[in-house]
Amino acid sequence: MTREDQREERKQESAPEERIPCPFLMFATVIVLFAGAFFLRYSGGLRWDVYDASGYLAGLPRPAAPLAGSTAPGGGPTQKPAAANPIEVGQDVYQANCAACHQPSGQGMSGQFPPVAGSDWVNGDPRMLAAIVLGGLQGPVQVAGAEYNGMMPAWKTVLSDAKIAAVLTFLRQSWGNHGSAVEEGQVKAVRAETADHGAPWKVEEVETLAGKGAGKEAK
């Protein structure tokens, strides 16, 4: 509270000359900081295609596994809750982040968004695929026999390596796709390798990656 404030109050004689109570100031500071931090943390990069967040404040999934275990009729050793199935995690990630464009069915939207079902990019080299999803893609691209020329934003600031690995695994093993699973480590490696690449990839740039990766593996 500034001196000017107090003067103003004194001007109106009847106004009580008090300082703003300290508890209120503390309360206000805490809540304002909280609100700001909340928005920064859960703004999803201000993007129109990010729907979900995770974390304590964004809501955690129901702890279903222990419950199911306890209601299971006795007998053998209690099953250890299975590690989250990457396909299921990937499906959630896909539906929340990708389905808005590539459509829930993976078929894309003709002329605008390429399909991810039956796409050679999806079934092909996982390093290239990871790079596309991490960094985004722009410019003309040939997918499943049709040409698209749009822009997909980067996902590296939005999704963790584990989530990207899960969604790629899901993509590669759904809708008749038949690629291998993608491991978190692979995504991490690509992320590190392409960290200095700013704008979304062009097709030609991504294709050079594939070669490099193959070369490295050969070594």
Added chain:
Amino acid sequence: MAKTLASEEAPEKASPGEAGRSLRAPFLWLLGPAAVWLWVATILALLGSLKLVDPRFLGAWGWLTFGRISPAAFLSFVYGFSIPVGLSAALWAVTKGGRLPLLGRRWCLASSFLWNVGLWGGITGVLAGESRSLSWLGLPTFSLPSLGLAYLLSAVWLVAALVGRWEETSLASRFLLLGLVWIPWGGGVAALMLHDPAVRGVAVASLEWWFNDGLLYAGLGAFALGIVYLLAPVLLGCPLAFPRLGRLAFWSWALFANLAGTAHLVGGPFPLWMVSLGVSSRFLLWVAAAAVGVGFWVAARGGLAEKKVWDPTWHFLRFGMISFLTAAGLGALLILPAWSRYVHYTVLEEAQLILFLYGFLSMTFFSLLYALLPQVLGRPWPSPTLAKAHFRLSSYGISFLVGLLVVGGFFQGVGLDDPELPIHEVIVSLLPFLRSAAAPAMALLAAHAVFGLHLLWLVVESGSNRRVADEVAVPGTGMEGVRTS
């Protein structure tokens, strides 16, 4: 008996003069129908809660099906009662408590007439099944032109007068201006867009919630806060403390009330940032509310010590402020996604709404009416007992109603979250709470009946003694419309 209210105060001649007398008609035209609408709203709400006690109550008659009477109850509360009372607060402020002449008197009468005609049509339409949605824009299309015209007829010159007679430090006029301006801005745009065939997709829902929360906080809430700032000097003998903080609160209120709507859409088909923006805005609204609250309590502590008479204005206002702060806090805490799964779509959210509507808005509005009507009509309220009964019934009614819904909502939320529990059992665990809520609803009905009778008594009495009204002493009339903060 009629003088008890006044007896402890230094009697003061309450003649608002020529200007005051010319205000009698506009105020009665605004407030008389408002009291009737309050009744209608309460009866409909009570019927709604009886329908939840047993859905077969009153049979399967389309006009009274649950899905129509419950929106009709909210709509008649908001459009029939709240907005006219808000307008009369603005009217009171621009005429400086009846001391300045009223220029738009005829317009004002025409406006109330049109408004009520439109609203009767509208509510009848909702009950007849003409509503387009559940939103607070749910009034049928045919009633909108008349309502819009009616609102503009009185709001335009009220805004002009408020701006023309501005006093620099006044927070009351800021809040009243916010309410006066927001309602046609938001309502007009929302009504036009909802009728535009090109407006499709989830934006319809965010439009709906932008409007709903805007109407609640930036429209009606601003009216009620304006009333708080308007009444404080009369009641406490001094304006609210910390005017600068108040101004900051005003601007945050005006901005974040417009952004808070998406907080209802946690888990809905909206990008993350929209939902988070709503959530953060709710928290910032809470801070703004607390800033007003702190000014209120500090001023009250200083100004109220020596007051002994049971003063309805003060009691209603205090209850309103308590509800306001609680509702703002609940509004922020309940929508946090962390526990949204236990809270969202349960009656807990309804409890917050009711606390805001009935606990804050209606109680603050009553407080204004208790202060204002004796001065407009030149007579004190005939019976303090009735005023007390009104306060007791409505404060208990609201507290129990909200309490029941909070606890019931908790059971409902935990039940809904358990996927193994069939919906039927979830609702069965909620039913005792919904059913017992009929009792506080009844108390509210009784409270509003008491108020209606009391008002009628006052009006009749003042009508029969109109000639001598000038001679009657009424409690101190320090109510300086706009000089507050």
Added chain:
Amino acid sequence: MTEPKRVLLGILLATGVGWLLLVWMPLRKLGPASAADGGAPFGRAVIGGKVYAANGCASCHTQVVRPPNLGSDIARGWGARRTLPTEYREEHLVPLGVLRLGPDLANVGERRTEPYWYYRLLYDPRTIYPGTLMPSYRYLFARVPLLGTPLPDSLSLSGRDAPPLGFQVVPGPKARGLVAYLLSLKRVPPGETGKTP
């Protein structure tokens, strides 16, 4: 500019910011795609949507499936995945709802595919869910004289619901529209399966 004018302008702007962020931009970004894209829905289901709105079904039912971290909707079988804007893209009526006193209906057309079941439910929910809160909507039905054999969609009612001798109960146009609307509620797109309870 004088102070009141500044305040007035400030209020107008603050409201405008809200409108821009919460209404205009979502409309551009998440609203109807292009004219070529099928356009607004039409037909009986649209009439039914109006009946749904006007009778306040949304005061007890929602139409939104939340993701697994925000509720048990998916585990309850109300949908296979969270609701996305694409599913409402062309619709005028977006009854997301406020209160769940009954099940979510976002995908009810997936779970219940039999029109007759809906007619029974709307005529008297208690024959399907004894003791339920859902009110009866028999005012959407018509009682007509029974001439010869009953009409194909006349309800077979017994006990207190039974119409007087020589009459039958058939769904009126609003009930038909409403059921068409409910049947159209399949927000799980082809290629994915919704879990049926």
